[in-house]
Every structure is written in C-alpha cells, then in structure tokens.
Amino acid sequence: MSTVDDYVASLSAALHGPKRTKARMVAEVRADLTDAIAERTQAGLTHQQAADQVVREFGAVEDLVESWQRELTIAQARHTARAVALTVPFVIACWTLLHHTGGDTLWHLPSTLAAVSAVAAVLAAATLATTGTLARWLPTPDRLPLTVAWAGTAASMSMALATLALAISAVLGTNWPLLTTAGLLTATSHALVAGSARTCRRCARLTAPHRQAT
Template structure:
C-alpha cells in the first residue's frame, strides 16, 4: 500500500489505502475511515499550529499513525465482528419466514382440497429444519458478540461459523424457492404456494450477499 499515492496528499492517500484493504458493513467501515481521517486531520492541525508546513505536517501525522498495513488488522477485527452480527441478524430474521412458508403450505394441504407434491413436502421439512438450526446458531452468535463480548473474548472462528450458517440457510432458501415454484404449477391453490415461494426468494436475496461478505471478512487476518 502506498499512502502517498492519492493526488499527492499523504492523508488522503493513507485513508484510500486503508479503505481499499478493509471489508465489512458499509456504514461501519465508513465510520472507521472517518475516525481515522479525523485523527489524522487533528494531528496535522496540531503540527501546523506549531508552524510546521502543511505537507510536512501531513507526512509526520501519517508516520505517527503507522502504515495502513499495521492498522488494517485491528480495524478489520471490528468490521468482521460487525459483519458477523449483520449476517447473524439476517439469519434470525429471515429463517422464520421460510419455516412459516412451509408450515402454511403443509397446514393448508391437510384439508384435502389440494395436494402439494409429497416430495416437496418432505423437502420442506428438511429445509425448515436447516433454517431453524441456522437461526439458533445465529442467535448464539449475536449473544457472543454482544453483551457477552464485554466479559468474554469473541471466539476466533465464530465469524466463519456465522458465515457458513448464513450460506447454508441461504442455499436452503434458494432450493425452497425452486421447490415452491414447481409446486405452484401443480397445486390447485397455486397463489398460496406462489406467495410462499416469493417470501422464500426474498429471504434468500436478503441473506446471500450478507453471507458472502461475512465469508470474505472471516478469511482476513485480524488482531485483538
């Protein structure tokens, strides 16, 4: 990383290099970057107040902060935990939709007026179970990275576990969407099945991107 490459301004070059190396939730990342920029600006202002020329003050401030490579691991730790919480929250909020969709289809079928293919029903049970287990793991991750994190260190592999829980739940929702789409073509009361499939598709869309980013964050080196 070359912190002096951004239009000849050491501060902006430093910030750009740091931003390019970090992965995580956009809002949290933007806050971290802004905090670093503010810290550098305050240091530059302090040197300038002492009569140091602006360019030299900027270079001194950057040297005091250390290289972006040195700062990345500690910043990435905060971003990785934030992303793990974001993904866990997505699992907790969306998995119940999948379970509710399948329950709706199953309970409606019990009336005997129409029949969802039995294969789709059996698949429903397994996928709902996967989503339920994922939701429980995600809830535990939220607890471990929330209040408990103040008393106990966050397990090093927890973000990766959350990432794969989210990925598994996301895949389950994608399969559920396909199964319900096929079932809607065969069911008498197809609007209900189509609605369930739409909810499963929305849940998949909400979780897939978050799980992907969580996997990326979990593979990056962190400290702390």
C-alpha cells in the first residue's frame, strides 16, 4: 500500500458519519494529494519523495479529524433529523387512522407513544432549520447533535413498542390485515430511524465539548 493509500485509509477509519458525505470528503483528500504529487514529480522529485512530502505537509490525520468530524457530525444530525421528520408524521397518521377504525384494540398505547414521537419530530424539524439556512446567521449548538440522537432514539423506541402492540393486536383482534400492515410500516420506520440515531450518538460523542476540552 502506498503512502497516500495509508494516509487516506487512516483518515477514513478515523471519521464517522453519513457514508456519502464521508466518501466525498475522503475522495477530495485523495484528489488533492494526487494533484500535489503530480506537480512535484513534474518538478523532478520521485513519486515516493513527492508523496512523503505532500502527506507531511498536508498534516497529521489526528489534526484533520477534529474539524472534519464536526462537519460529519452535523451532517449525521441532519440525516437523523430528516429520517425522523419524514417517518414520524406518516407513522402517527397511520396510528391515528387505525385508532379511529380499529376501536380499542390498540389499548391506547400508540396514542401515548405518538406524543413522544411528535416531540421528536418537532425537534427534528427545528434541527433541519437550524443547521440549514439559519446556520448562516446562527451558530450550531455544540450539544444539538447529541440531543437529536437521543430524540431519534426515543422516537425509534416508541416505534418498536408500537410495533409490538400492533403485532399483539393483530393476533387478538379481528381487523388483523390493517393491523399487520400498520405494524410492518412502523417496524420499517423504526429500523430507519434507529440505525441513523445510533450513528448520530457515536458521532456526537466524538465531538462532545468535554472531549474537545481534554
């Protein structure tokens, strides 16, 4: 493996966040290194000499990770917020419709869980606004990614409990086709939100204020 490959691999392993965003950032680093090496080999250096020089001047991986990880963490927070904002309203609408058509078969559990999910959806929408256009004028709070991560976790847990309630209701109730469909949709939404929230928690821990202070 070449010097550039080693450097890029180390950088990629140290960064965590949305796959596409991370891949784009790593690809940009590789392209910059390759261009710089090409310029220096044209000036008379051997490829290895140029690669060693360019990598040394580019900076240690540890020095790059801190600032780049924050960018990835915010991107992951937006990814999680988007997943919550898109799935939760749909799931709540599904639960509400089912509640009106299915009577008391849901034991009112999804109604309680819907309130938790709704709060998470409002926070998600606020996060998208804060880290989007408003980010030009307002700084992104340091703890926002962690807050989004746990809000997403709470929403996903609500979906998991609702899935269980819907599954039991489908077995005990007479409206099982509708209950089963709602359960499958809720389970799918849970999987989408839970995975993103898990990654967001990991990213948020890497850029937490107490880590930066140590």
